[in-house]
Every structure is written in C-alpha cells, then in structure tokens.
Amino acid sequence: MQLFNDAYGDLVLKSLCLRNKFPLFHEKMNDIKTFHGLRMLDLFGCRLGDDHEIFQHLTSSLMTSLERLCIGGNSISDMGLQRLTAPVRMMKKGLDSLKSLDISYNPVTERAFRYLMCLPKLEKLDVSGTGMKLGPGLKRCICDYLGLIHSEKPLDEFDHSKCKTEGWAEQVVNQWETIGTQMPKLKKLEESRTSALRFFGRQKFVRDILNAAPLIQEDDDANKDTLQFHKADHSTKQEKQHASTACTEDKALLNTSNKRARQTEQPDTEDPPSKRSGAFTAADMDLLNSY
Template identity: 40%
Template sequence: MYVSEDCGAVYVREKGELRYVSADRNDAPQHRLFTRDFSFQLCTDTLPSASHTNRRDHFIFTYNKEGSLRYTVKSLFDISLQFIADHIEHVDSLVGFPEQMADKLFSAAEERHKFTAPQTAPRALQVFCEACGELVLRSLCLRYLLISERLEEIRQFQSLECLDLYGCRLGDNHERIHFLFPPHISLFSVVCFFIGANCLSDAGLQRLTAPVRVMKKGLENLQLLELSNPITEKGLGYLTCFKTLQKLDISGTNVTVTQLKWSLKGFFRKMRMVLSETPLKEFGHSDCKTEGWAEQVINQWEITASEVPKKDYKPRTNALQTLNSWSGTSDTTKKDKVVAIHFHKIDLCGTSSAAEHNTHSSTVAAQSSAPLSKRQSLSAEDLDLLNSY
C-alpha cells in the first residue's frame, strides 16, 4: 500500500490499532481522525413503530484487552431462533421439527416468559406438546394450588406418564373435573395417578371415571392409583373400569377393614387384587417429581402462586387446614391412626391355574362381544352425567 500525490493519507487497522501507511516517509500526520470525545450509536430500528420498541438487536458488543469496543453480528440461526421464540404463539405446528432445535427453541421461549404470560402460555405450550409430547413434560407433581390458576396451561400436557395432584383441592366440582379430564380426550399415557387429599366423594369419583366407563377414554391405561379421599364402598365400585390397574391405595377412605374382609371380597376378587402385607413404597410420593423441559416453568408457576397478596392468605390457609384436618397431616394423633391399605394385582401365571386363566379369557371375550348396553349397564346417574357433557 502506498500514498501518491493524487490521494490523501492511507490508514490500515491491524490487531485493533489504526496505523498510517506511507511509501515515502514513516512519520504520520499530526491531526486525528476523530476527537477524543467522539461517540457513536448503532441504530438497528429505523422505523419508529410500536412493534419495534421491544425488538432485540442482532449484535453482540464486547471489549478487547485494549479497552476498545467491538461488535459482532449474531448468526442467522440465532436471529431466526430469536424471531420464532418471540412469536411462538403464532406458530401453526412444530411437528417434524428436529428434537435438538425444539429444545433450543423451548429454552428461548422460556427466557422470553412465553409460558408464564396468561396471554401466550396456553398456545405456546400446546405447540410444543403436540410436537414433542413427553419431552416437554413426562411427570407432573403439583404441591401448590395451581389447578384453578393454571388450569388451561396444565391441560396442554397430554403425554404425562405420572400425574400427582395430591392436595390440589379438586373437590366434587363437576366443571373443574370435566375441564381437567375432558371426556373427549384420551389420557392413555398416564399410568400413575395420585389424587389423594382432594375431598372427593363417591360423586366426584363417579364423574372422574365416567369417560373410561362409558366411552373408553380418559385414564384407560391406569396402572397405579392413590385414592386417599372420603369415599365409601359404593365409590370403589367405579374402579372396575380400570382393567390395567396394578396397584391401589385406599388409605384414609371411609372403607373399613371389616368391609374389606366381608362385603368387598368379591370386588377385589373381580379386580384380581389382594391386600399387600407391607405398605408399597410407590405410594410414598418419594419417586414422584416434575420431569421434562417444562420443569422450570412449573417451578416458576409455583413461585408466582406463593407470592399472592396478603388478603388471599387467609382463605388459602383455611383451605389447607381443612384438607390437613381430614387427611391427618396436621394432627399427629390422627396420622398415627391412618392404616396403610394397599392392594396389588395377582400374577395369574403364578397364582392361578391354566384352566382359570382360560375361563377368565373366555369371559372377557364374551363381554367384549356383548351389546353395548349389557356390557356397560349404565345407571340413571351415569345417563344424567353424560347429558351434562
């Protein structure tokens, strides 16, 4: 590089420093290109539109070891990922999207609080759940009263394997149970269900099992059920619809040991279940935890739910005290009186003969080929319940 008579001074930047280049002399001119108080501002939004006010720029600013400000442009992948995350609620579908890319997109959307804002959370979660299923959330364990506050968002998790709603205060409210477990949606992936301490009576259990008993939808593949609610012998009759049930906990119910020995012997024989000699560890809630991409989202919901105004503390506290009073968690005396009543499925191969197994198989085949009315034997209460849907 050289300096001729027809051109001015030539400068070259090397290793972050500006150097003057001359072919004839080595002395640089004494004037400066910029004054010491010179500053600049890089504007990425040229339009004064309201839609651009929250836009993040596409540049990364850093300082080098000499203290000079440097900037680099973000990659096209990062810019595209950022744009999609900002508008995730408007995406039609992510089905077929690579799993690694979906994971990064979920994290980007979480950073932008798309799953906590009520306006965008339900749709944003639906987009990911439809495409990624159990990767978003395979196990959900709620310990706060989020059912009423995040009901629409929780409904989007349709690929759960374990659902723990212990102490979520569902009650026998038909609309709430109907909205959480709609009869037209099959929850075939749920195999473990904890619904204790929810003040469910026989009527609530009837509504909860109606989709399975009548339409073969809902929790049809349930294998483990924790049912510590004030239900009676009548309520246990609704559990016969769970053909795949392997383990059952009825501790803390209104069913007495005398009923188990006499009037309910036929019920558990029909379910092919026996009383466990020792409490089953699966009902201790020790293995249940929230797992999946949305784990931090659930934690954020719980933190938000715990930071309620003081005026809401009293009713929430009273509700929890009501639950604790009947379940025995606040009174040590009542807690000691609660006896673990756990049942597990009998292994046909180990406890029954081949003839009994063949007889049972022929009975099931005959029931499956029977007319719908005979096979289900709907009661008047079930018909009224169906009409309410």
C-alpha cells in the same frame, strides 16, 4: 407451550407433582391442561371436590398416556368417582393406560369399587384413610370387583416422597411456584378510598390462600395404617393354583386309602358256603330219631 406439547409429548413433561399446591393448580389449570404427555399426575390436596372441571380433561383423548393418578385428600365421594368415570363407563373412552390410582383420605365407600371396574389396566389402588376397615368383607369385595389383593407392605407407587416434576418444562412449573409464593410489590394507592380497600382486600385474600394449611397434614399420614391393593403377580397365581391342585390330589389319595382300610378291616360275618353245607353230627342224628 401448546405447540411443544403436541410435537414432543412426554418429553416436555411426563410427571407433574402439585401435592397440596391448590392455589397454583387453580391459577394455572389452563396451562396445565396443555401437558398432554403426562404419565404421572399428583393432585393430592388440591380441593377438587365431586364436580371439578379437571375430571373431564382427565378422561379426554388428550390424556391417554396417563398411568398414575393421585386425587387423594380432595373430599371426593362415591358420587365424585361416579362422575369421573362416567365417560369411561358410557363411551368406553379415557384412562385407557391408568395402572395406579390413589383415592386415599376421601369419604368413599366400597360402593366406589363398582365405578372403577371400567379401568381395564388398573393394577394398584390406595384407599387409606377412607374409613374402610380391612377385613374379609372388604378383601372379598375388592377382589370380586377389581381382582386386587391386599398388600401387606406399603407400595412404592404410593410413596409421595419420591414424587417430583420431570421434563423439559420442569423449570417453567418451578417458576410458576416461585412467582405464586411472592407477594406482588405494593403500588401507589389511588386517591379513591374504594380502590384502596379493594387493593388491600385482594392482598389479604391472596395471603390467606397462600398461607392456608392443606386439608390433609403430612404428619397425619404417617400415623395411619395404609390400605393398599395390587394385582396378584403371575408367580403368586401359579403358586396358589399349584397348591390348590396338590391339595385336591392329597384329598383324593387320602379318601382312597381310607376306603381300602375300611374294606380290609371289615369282619366276615357269614361263614363260607362249604362250611354251612357240612354233614350232621351224631347228636343231631339222635335228636332227629327221637321224633
């Protein structure tokens, strides 16, 4: 598998969806790391936490083609995102092509945006179900840090119903999943009681893991509002710039018109010099002669 991945890259596997398949992910993680050509990786609900070893692999030089990453529903906090992006922030390496990031249903705050500033091509971000509230403060914060604006409609990139595994190795992944869901056949019990207890204990452990419910239920997702952000497209920027320029020109024209109107309406409080220098009247002369 390693040789095929090195030779053919994303032709082997370009998209891998392990949504809520944490037993399979943890069992086959070493094999999953051999898929170097992945462009999309969905690890939603795989119980990663804040310090999982997969973080180091995601930011390595082997994953430079990764464009879409979903790590929602993994109990990742601000500290987890800080650790994930540490190699990128410190060594300027890793996640060079990442355009879409899903960190929904994680206990993250607005502080996490600072750790995502190192992602040069990040265009879309999903923070639904994180406890953040949509408002002027959040919009201003994410715009200042990441240059993203709120999307009024859910973005297609975060529609997990369209997520699927694609590539030559798709059948291999399906086989992993099929084998993982099948309980191993019962073998003859050894005479030792200790061995029997160990055997049945292992069976119960595997059964509990396979039947365990995911941390985030699918039904809960549909009932909650989406909180997704994206880069403003070029046309939107041009419209905003044009509107701002037009508004400035209108204000300048209005100020000029008002100034001219005030000058026109200003009354003449003083008489012209010619009127003030007129001759004395007869009454004025009589008054002067009386002194």
